């Protein structure tokens with residue numbers, strides 16, 4: 001992620017059928033939100049975005065990939081443009097910010113973006129037209145309630161190449177053996193520059 005601009009920039013993404021589109025807009029580096037302001041005092045601030053592998057069982061299933069990857073951003077940085085289901089409306093799309101889409105609302109009925117609660121206080125969204133998973137929010141988890149995790153693979157190619165490789169492995173302890181081997185071999189382990197591995201979801205706790 002060292003390649004991310006320090007000046008303001010934006011990323012674009014969406015689902016396969018383009019019914020769900022989003023843009024993430026970042027201010028300059030010094031103004032980007034610190035992801036967990038309550039982190040241990042001896043640990044450095046980590047500013048948005050956080051780009052990580054997620055080896056947990058639920059996210060593996062929800063994504064349909066052997067390892068999930070996220071770009072984690074403040075909800076207020078994200079703007080969605082959602083295609084309406086019915087033609088003839090005054091505008092073919094609905095614009096909403098990330099924090100307006102944490103919980104199901106009228107957009108869930110008027111557009112193809114659909115919410116699914118996979119566990120307590122968690123909303124995931126997906127496009128019900130093409131099936132692409134879009135986001136995850138743990139809305140009661142301290143430090144996470146203002147964030148939204150977007151599936152890294154939903155970024156448009158140019159944005160994905162700009163963001164670069166994930167910088168953390170979270171839920172390392174739940175990973176599939178061959179997936180951990182595959183990701184670890186490519187992450188610099190051989191040269192002693194491996195990505196930090198976190199046994200669960202706390203990026204300040206090391207394996």
Ligand SMILES: [Zn+2]
Nearest residue numbers: 015017127130
């Ligand atoms: Zn779609």
